[in-house]
Amino acid sequence: MIQWNKYLNLSSPKNNKLILWFAGAFFFLALFIKFTSEVFEDNKIQNIDQSILLYIGTNLRHTLLNGLAVDITALGSPALISLVTLITMGALLTAKDRIGALYLFLAVSGGTLWMSVLKKFVGRPRPQIISHLVEVEGLSYPSGHSLVSTVTYLTLAILVCRHIKSYKVISVVLVTATLIISLIAFSRLYLGVHYPSDVFSGMLFGISWVLMLTAFFKTFTGKMEKSL
Template structure:
């Protein structure tokens, strides 16, 4: 698959994400998604057990800011010292930091109060979109993007995608299970992060292509 097709896919995902986020935010503003949220919450919280609660607390910790910061520092070290990435580090930092900033802006813009139905943990702040959902989607998507070309076999790539997908979904579900987010908060977080991460990748790939073409042109001129 050539670069233009990759860029087209990324652009398509970005457009779908912004449309999806816009629809979710509209439904929330018009109070048209309350029934959907209640049904999903009842289904997920209806599975409550002591062991599952412990597991969900682990996943919600994995999606927290402190864990994301530690994981990001480890990935920066790994990308720089093991995979010899340089320019990619800018993409990684921009993706993580940008996602956090975007989440803060959106939370203060919508100011949605958290659900107060059956909380298993205490959390402050606004609810929409979920910061944990955005953290998970951004971190594991960008890690998958950067590691993909270093994995040559299909099994390895499938494992990468499956693990990333499971982490993203599990962290999102944990927030619903623990009673601190509506399902629409999680979905909105995924859409917001999907838009941000694909936009960042689009600019990164465009820059890389421009940089590559400039280098080739210089080589031709000096040949």
């Protein structure tokens, strides 16, 4: 039976950290909901979306960069995300870290499921502002590459940081994960297959999901205590 009194003890430093995790999750979820409502109610955001894509198509595209953008976007592809997830889960299970493996599995699979649900619920078609440099199918909002890559690389960063004591090294790990996520997000714009609001919303929801899942694991398993 869950002893709720130990989780509701606000004087506990551990519980104070948990409150921050949950607060962060709800904060980013609220941002996602608010931003989504603004995207489809405010023409200004739609105009900004179109202007940014037109600028990219007119001023930033170059034949030498096209291949690089395709390679970068592959870092967030379902195939590579699945491969990275399976390899990491295998390594965690080999190290007898079943909680870490379960955490990663639920993060990525849950993020993928949420992405599919949100796309169908919103039903936004792909942009046709500039030419698509890759073939794509499905709906546009939120960006699946952006959401799932945010979930995957942020989760991997948290798993790595469990074993690091230096805050400087932790900062490097988080900055690296953020850079990878940002490059993948921008590649979707460069390739012309997403609006800026698609990728931004994907990152917002992805962060919210990871924070929420981490908070639950830290609360109910007691095995994520070495994480951030």
